[in-house]
Amino acid sequence: xxxxxxxxxxxxxxxxxxxxxxxxxxxxxxxxxxxxxxxxxxxxxxxxxxxxxxxxxxxxxxxxxxxxxxxxxxxxxxx
Numbered sequence: 486x487x488x489x490x491x492x493x494x495x496x497x498x499x500x501x502x503x504x505x506x507x508x509x510x511x512x513x514x515x516x517x518x519x520x521x522x523x524x525x526x527x528x529x530x531x532x533x534x535x536x537x538x539x540x541x542x543x544x545x546x547x548x549x550x551x552x553x554x555x556x557x558x559x560x561x562x563x564x
Contacts, residue, residue, distance in 0.1 A: 487518070487530040494527045494562065501558060502551050504531060531555070 486504040488495045499506060509518070521528040533548045534540035540548070 487532070488528065489522055492527050494559070495529050497558060497562065498529055498531065498555065501555055502531065 486498055487507050487509045489509055495506060518528050518530055533552060534544060
């Protein structure tokens with residue numbers, strides 16, 4: 486899980502997924518995260534596969550199970 490700082494968002498996502506926190510540097514590559522960071526919008530990038538793309542079909546069930554409730558939980562943070 487890539488993000489700039491430990492935040493309520495990154496900590497909540499960690500509690501759900503147990504993905505390793507990786508603090509991103511200030512290097513700008515023109516990514517969507519760079520766009521959000523420049524506007525002070527909290528964001529995290531979840532890297533879900535254990536290997537580089539393409540993700541093996543056998544991994545999808547575990548990835549889905551780990552992440553199925555993430556979107557709803559993030560939305561509830563902003564209600």
